[in-house]
Amino acid sequence: MKYLSFDIEATGLAENDLIIExxxxxxxxxxxxxxxxxxxxxxxxxxxxxxLRPRLDSWxxxxxxxxxxxxxxxxxxxxxxxxxxxxxxxSDEVLNYFKDTPLGDKNKIILFGKSLNAIDLPxxxxxxxxxxxxxxxxxxxxxxxxxxxGMIDTKQLPERCLSGSELMNYLNRGExxxxxxxxxxxxxxxxxxxxxxx
Numbered sequence: 001m002k003y004l005s006f007d008i009e010a011t012g013l014a015e016n017d018l019i020i021e022x023x024x025x026x027x028x029x030x031x032x033x034x035x036x037x038x039x040x041x042x043x044x045x046x047x048x049x050x051x052l053r054p055r056l057d058s059w060x061x062x063x064x065x066x067x068x069x070x071x072x073x074x075x076x077x078x079x080x081x082x083x084x085x086x087x088x089x090x091s092d093e094v095l096n097y098f099k100d101t102p103l104g105d106k107n108k109i110i111l112f113g114k115s116l117n118a119i120d121l122p123x124x125x126x127x128x129x130x131x132x133x134x135x136x137x138x139x140x141x142x143x144x145x146x147x148x149x150g151m152i153d154t155k156q157l158p159e160r161c162l163s164g165s166e167l168m169n170y171l172n173r174g175e176x177x178x179x180x181x182x183x184x185x186x187x188x189x190x191x192x193x194x195x196x197x198x
Contacts, residue, residue, distance in 0.1 A: 002028045003112035005188040007180045020071035023180035027188040041181045045075035108138040115145045
């Protein structure tokens with residue numbers, strides 16, 4: 001199977017928080033390859049850190065100030081992000097890579113990520129629209145967090161691996177980057193490693 005591993009960084013996890021960074025990279029489980037040349041990464045413009053600060057939680061204030069400042073100063077408007085994203089998804093390279101989707105919907109991409117059902121997908125549905133998401137992406141997704149929970153339940157992983165940083169440590173992959181592109185790549189690598197061990 002081929003998937004599009006993606007990750008977002010946001011100003012928080014609440015309903016009205018903002019996506020400030022988005023990245024994705026395709027990968028193929030059959031060949032165990034990550035297509036770095038087809039990666040996509042962008043910052044999305046947001047208000048300044050000082051303007052956002054009163055509504056940010058303490059973890060975001062302590063850890064994401066530089067990321068918010070980067071998004072504020074260099075990010076693209078949401079409409080521009082949607083246009084760039086559309087161009088990426090409709091490019092010949094991406095269409096060719098995902099042309100043989102085995103689930104019956106030709107060229108509909110299967111999204112892969114960590115905790116995407118709880119965090120990433122609601123944000124994308126809100127900001128890009130239901131019609132956009134259904135046009136380009138399959139309704140079935142692969143969520144690494146769900147896989148990890150299943151592997152813990154079947155005693156294939158220790159319970160501490162529920163934490164992303166503990167999972168990274170268990171697999172000797174260092175620390176969670178909390179940057180969208182590195183996290184998209186790392187979650188793909190983790191899944192490929194887990195598949196190889198099973």
